[in-house]
Structures are given as C-alpha cells and as structure tokens.
Amino acid sequence: MPAGGRPTVRSRRLGLALKRFRQAAGFDQPQAAELIASSQARISRVESGHATPRVIEVRLLLDAYGVADSQVREKLEDLAKHSKNRGWWLEHAEHLRPDYLDHIALEDDATYIRQWQPALVPGLLQTPAYAEAIIAAGPDYVAPDVLAQLVKVREARQTKIGEGGASYAAIFWETAVVHPLVSAETHREQLSSILTVAKRKNITVQVLPLSAGVLVASIPAFSSFSFDSEPTVEAVTMENLRGTSVLEAPEDLAAYGNAFDLLRSAALSPEASARLIRDVLRSMKEV
Structure with a gap:
C-alpha cells in the first residue's frame, strides 16, 4: 500500500495506465484479477492507486493486454518499483x-515541465526574496518559521531544472515584468535572475504581451508534465486559493496541451522576451 494509505502520484499514474490498457484490451476487472491470481478488489485498488502491484504482476497484465512497447513497459515497471x-x-x-x-512529485519525475502564469513569475523561476514576498502576501497567515521552510522548498524544486534534469518552458504575462508586485530591489533581482536562467539550454522563457489580454483572461495558471522522451502531456496541475488540483483525464490533458501551444504562439519569442526584460531593467536603473 502507498505510504500513509493514500495514493501516491506514482501509484495513481501506474493504476490509471493499467486501467486504460485493460479497457482497451476488452478485459473486465474480474478477468484481470484471474491473470494475476488475485481478486477484483485488488485490481480495483491497483487501478485507483491505493495498492501497488508487484513488477511481475505488471508484466503479466501488460502481456495479457497486448502491450508490447518496451519503453511503455519499462516506464510502468519503474513506477511499480519506485x-x-x-x-x-x-x-x-x-x-x-x-x-x-x-x-x-510530478515535477521530480518529469522530463518536460511547462508552466503558464498570468500574474506572477512562475515558481520554478522565483528568487528566494521574490518567493518570500509573494508567499507572505497571500491570504493565509504564514508563521515566519513556516515561511522560511516554504521558500526553502521552492528553491529545492528548482534544482531539477537547474541541473538539466528536465526540459522547462515558462510563459508569463508582461504585467509580471513591467508592474512590480514586490519591492523595486526584489523585482530587479528577479528580472536579472530570469535573464541568467534563461540562457540554459534546457530552459525557455517567453513573455506574453499585454495585447493578449483576452487570452490571458481565458486560461488560468497551470503546469503540465511529461514523463517520456516526447513532450506529450501526461498530467496537469492547477493552483487555486485553497490548493492544487491534479488533472489526468485524456480530454483535460489534450485541452491544456493545446492551451500551452496557443499561449506559446501568441507570446514573444525567447529572444524578444529577453530584450523586453533587459529594457525594463534598464529603465528601472535610470529612475
């Protein structure tokens, strides 16, 4: 059972994949249970992520479901192992x-991470000072010691892309560049950091111009994740006032994949985005 009796992201991803392959192969849960000499209840728990199958069970199920792709099989076996x-x-x-x-957990597993943020600099690009200011200004009171921990976690999350462990693309609205939500000093530091980070080969930063206001209003902030060698969206998270929602239904993944492509097409190129940020930095120094 996943730690704490609660489905982990990995167990849920594994269960969902096994369910889709079972349905595509025309098996019902009792038939799947017979394949691994188990019960329908266990198959149900595996597919919901509440139980983790052994690697041998994953192999038997995939054999019966006709899944021959070696990369798919290896990925699902790794999920069972880890x-x-x-x-x-x-x-x-x-x-x-x-x-x-x-x-x-999704970020940590991902090979491709895509983020859209209409109001702020995305979390994976935030400096410690910017992150602290944004978290502290939130609607919920955060004790100083907890605030320090949250900033530390945000920094640790950035290690993955900082070390080249994933391809990362961020798009944010021009207001986050031209209208500071934090102190001028923190804003200057943040913009300078973006220019530095954006030089890495695995990172792409684009700014959506102010003229795209209608598009901004129609697409809320989200992150999408891919876990293979291709950037096919396999999970999406959306932040709201009280938490984060994880979307995994195929129709949701397709919709957010299309949304990011639309935003990317409407955004300034990475080169033009960098010029805009440099111009804003220059103007701030002249004030």
Whole structure:
C-alpha cells in the first residue's frame, strides 16, 4: 500500500495506465484479477492507486493486454518499483499540503515541465526574496518559521531544472515584468535572475504581451508534465486559493496541451522576451 494509505502520484499514474490498457484490451476487472491470481478488489485498488502491484504482476497484465512497447513497459515497471520511494520533499511534509506534495512529485519525475502564469513569475523561476514576498502576501497567515521552510522548498524544486534534469518552458504575462508586485530591489533581482536562467539550454522563457489580454483572461495558471522522451502531456496541475488540483483525464490533458501551444504562439519569442526584460531593467536603473 502507498505510504500513509493514500495514493501516491506514482501509484495513481501506474493504476490509471493499467486501467486504460485493460479497457482497451476488452478485459473486465474480474478477468484481470484471474491473470494475476488475485481478486477484483485488488485490481480495483491497483487501478485507483491505493495498492501497488508487484513488477511481475505488471508484466503479466501488460502481456495479457497486448502491450508490447518496451519503453511503455519499462516506464510502468519503474513506477511499480519506485512508487513507495521517499522523496526529498517529504522531509517538509508537516508544512506542505498533500496536494502540493503531489505537484512536487510530478515535477521530480518529469522530463518536460511547462508552466503558464498570468500574474506572477512562475515558481520554478522565483528568487528566494521574490518567493518570500509573494508567499507572505497571500491570504493565509504564514508563521515566519513556516515561511522560511516554504521558500526553502521552492528553491529545492528548482534544482531539477537547474541541473538539466528536465526540459522547462515558462510563459508569463508582461504585467509580471513591467508592474512590480514586490519591492523595486526584489523585482530587479528577479528580472536579472530570469535573464541568467534563461540562457540554459534546457530552459525557455517567453513573455506574453499585454495585447493578449483576452487570452490571458481565458486560461488560468497551470503546469503540465511529461514523463517520456516526447513532450506529450501526461498530467496537469492547477493552483487555486485553497490548493492544487491534479488533472489526468485524456480530454483535460489534450485541452491544456493545446492551451500551452496557443499561449506559446501568441507570446514573444525567447529572444524578444529577453530584450523586453533587459529594457525594463534598464529603465528601472535610470529612475
């Protein structure tokens, strides 16, 4: 069983994939249970992520479902092997909501991360000072010691892309560049940091111009994740006032994949985005 009796992101991803392959192959749950000499209840728990199958069970099910793709099989077997692994973020679990832990787990597994943020600099680009100011200004009171932990977690999340462990693309609205939500000093530091980070080969930063206001209003902030060698969207998270929602239904994934493509097409190129940020920095120094 996943730690704490609660489905982990990995166990849920594995269960969902096995369910889709079972349905595509025309098996019902009792038939799937017979394949691994188990019960329908166990198959149900596996497919919901509440139980983790053994690797041999995954292999037997995939054989019966006709799944021959070696990369798909390897990915699902790895999920079975590592679904209970303890991630670094669990050291901070007492300060983090369970849904935020899910988001971090998705980031940690991802090979491609895409973020759209209409109001702020995305979290994976935030400097410690910017992150502290934004978190402290939120609607909920955060004690100083917890605030320090949350900033530390945000910094740790950035390690993945900082070390080139994932391809990262961020798009944010021009207002986050030209209208500071934090002190001038913090804003200057943040913009300078973006210019530095954006030089890395695995990171792409684009600014959506002010003229795209209608588009901004129609697409809320979200992050999308891919876990293979291709950037096909396999999970999406959306932040709201009280938490983070994880979307995994095929129609949702397709919709948010299309939304990011639309935003990317409407945004300034990475080169033009960098010029805009440099111009704003220059104007701030002249004031």
